[in-house]
Amino acid sequence: MKMTLMEIAAFIGGTIIGSEDIIISNIRSIEEADKGDLTFIANKKYLKNLKTTKASAILVSPQTTAEGKNLIVVSEPYVALVKLLDLFYPADHGRSGISSDAYIEDGVEVSSKATIFPRAFISKGVKIGKGTVVYPGVFIGKNVSIGENSIIYANVTVHHSCVIGNRVILHSGVIIGADGFGFASPGRQNIKIPQVGFVQIDNDVEIGANTTIDRATLGKTWIQRNVKIDNLVQIAHNVVIGENSVITAQVGISGSTKLGKSVLVGGQAGMVGHISIGDNVMIAAGSGIHRDIKPGEIVGGNPQLPYKEWLQFEACRSKLPEIRATFRDLVKKVDSLEKKFQKKVK
């Protein structure tokens, strides 16, 4: 793919500072970019590379300047970058149609416009919509429904009765609908509570590699529209995640906890079960959340504190040993002073 800077600027609605005629063949990061490459500044940390980059042009936000460089200025560089990446590097699954080497049980409804790779396993009662791609090693259990234009990557498992929407992406190793973890009399008899619910994944959800989303005990575990979940995340039975929420890698959410809309959860955070996290909450990486969080709150630490309190605590955490030592001295000093004073008063 080759385009002039002018063509690119027209495509993304940007303004050029510099030469319009240079040819762009590739998009590369600011550290790797060379002649013929377009690069971008998406994180202020990389502004320092603006002078030294060898890129032929740089995608920047307004107010960014760089003498002698060719810039395309757009209000949202990341959004423009997305359009260009899709243009330069279109996704290609390399196949279409339903392979005769897939194992497809009787009584399924797979669109003839779906792509089923060899070695996928489709159980009876499954429905798969047009444009959906199912890679090798995928197991789709009985009566699962998958919408249109979804991508189910290699070695994904979707257990029976789960419902997957349109434009959903399940990355490799994802397990949807394994049994929730529920036992009566835990630690003594460990009597398994049958997990007879399902998992519902709404449109435009993306779920990262090796993430596990358990089926509900009863009813459904529910991942709502446009939620994005990273790798190795654990979502327990009956959890609900509200639309547009973003869950970073290795987060764990315990049973029946409900997240509102647009919740942002940092990596490795954990939440106990049966709590409510309000809309627009932000949870710092590594936090442990033990109670309900009100809409819009920002929290950190384990157990959670309001973010500011947590930062203040962390800031003087390393002073505790010094405080403790001086404190003992002070106690003695005051005692001695008191005694002297008592003596004097007498």
Added chain:
Amino acid sequence: MKMTLMEIAAFIGGTIIGSEDIIISNIRSIEEADKGDLTFIANKKYLKNLKTTKASAILVSPQTTAEGKNLIVVSEPYVALVKLLDLFYPADHGRSGISSDAYIEDGVEVSSKATIFPRAFISKGVKIGKGTVVYPGVFIGKNVSIGENSIIYANVTVHHSCVIGNRVILHSGVIIGADGFGFASPGRQNIKIPQVGFVQIDNDVEIGANTTIDRATLGKTWIQRNVKIDNLVQIAHNVVIGENSVITAQVGISGSTKLGKSVLVGGQAGMVGHISIGDNVMIAAGSGIHRDIKPGEIVGGNPQLPYKEWLQFEACRSKLPEIRATFRDLVKKVDSLEKKFQKKVK
């Protein structure tokens, strides 16, 4: 499935308060239940829903009352629920027998009463007992032994020489018997120490999706009878987990650590290697355990503290900045007071 409340009460040994003749068709959670549904109160948090639920009947523990509602009173609602769920929603793998589309090497002993799905891979020397179900995408390595009535879900891997008991459930993506993580001269040469032991999983163990249990360096990694392990848990080489213990999601247990019986471990907790955790220990979610824990202890925090000390610390953690600020003032005040006093005494 349709049963009268009277039939249900007889089946689980409960007492009815209200009408005996109503028909139950489904079991649902208290929030979702509607006419024709039986629901239950398993967590006190949900007692508030007792008045408003639309369920036709509610399974409750003794002393629970709800005017105008049909109740079945049992001493252990969760245990009764288990029996009813098994009755209303019996497990159904949808197949039986050994599929000719499974890949089975020569020299295996698979019971004719086992179920092997298409696309499972069974290596030579493997033994599989009657009633055991092996789903598609499963890899069973050489000389593995699996007992009776176990379920090996899709895309599980069990490496060579591991021993799996009866009524064991391995959820999808579980890896049993990958190499333990052992290197001589770590960080410099990283010389791999061959991992030549195996994993033994005793009867009635259940292991959650994408959990990994490494083979021993020598000898065995051992998961004892009736242990229940959640998703995405890491069990390192030569770990022993005592019977009835319950390990929640994303826990990590380092090499050669031994857990006693009936140990309860909260989610995302971690344990260093070569330590002993006594019987009946409880470890709070997110804890980091760095030393032996005596039987019956309850611990939390990272590094661990006795649970009460940990709670007390956490409770005044957010006061540290204030203490620090006031402390500096107090030091000055005492100094000034001392000087004045000295002056006066002179």
Added chain:
Amino acid sequence: MKMTLMEIAAFIGGTIIGSEDIIISNIRSIEEADKGDLTFIANKKYLKNLKTTKASAILVSPQTTAEGKNLIVVSEPYVALVKLLDLFYPADHGRSGISSDAYIEDGVEVSSKATIFPRAFISKGVKIGKGTVVYPGVFIGKNVSIGENSIIYANVTVHHSCVIGNRVILHSGVIIGADGFGFASPGRQNIKIPQVGFVQIDNDVEIGANTTIDRATLGKTWIQRNVKIDNLVQIAHNVVIGENSVITAQVGISGSTKLGKSVLVGGQAGMVGHISIGDNVMIAAGSGIHRDIKPGEIVGGNPQLPYKEWLQFEACRSKLPEIRATFRDLVKKVDSLEKKFQKKVK
């Protein structure tokens, strides 16, 4: 395999204390070893077992003594153990050649000296070198290159365009090259940023079960020579891990973070994105790293502190409630003393 102690000592270059003629048939841990077994002391914790072990001989480091026991003394017992384990228990994949039951697309270059198991899936454009073993259930995406003598265990997924070196071990369930987690306008629109880079894994790298290594947004995610990564680790897009580094289980490394050479990371530690960790850094288990770390530093805690400061804080953490209580008393005492003094002075 049977060898005399003399033969073993000759093979590993050790010195015998005791009888040279005894026959060794197996290598076992010090707790399990019995007559005919060689055992070893690799961790000082186990020195206490030296007297009571039933092993016929013990591999020890210099200066270790045990009356009446047969010892082989070597400068590095772990390295000697590695040689003996390889000798007594040679790895055996049980197959060779390219199975006709593997699914191999047109246009691949697989060495005739590679081993491809049945049910592996090899996409077009793939290159696989001699001596490499690919197990069942493995998916290799388009244009992937794998070097010589590597082992790709069952149910691994390697996505398109990734580059794997020689003598690399990918344990079961590993996912290489799933999309990095990048969205413009997170929590609101969640616009997916196409991930068009790849993953490069250099020679002698070993990666643990169910670990995920995401492809770069642009450019590459790069695991350098001889890095060892444990199970269930998350490596985000564009991360670089320097040679000989050791990453323990359940660690998470966020996007674009760079680790130097010989970095040791303890289990469950997390690192934010876009930071630099210097050569020879050691990070304690469970730490949360929020900033650059200089070469050679040892850090712990969340957020990280220099290791000594962290230990000091942890040591007096449980005293905070007591300090707080006594502190309030002290404030009152000083106030009262001051008042009395003021009165007296008047």
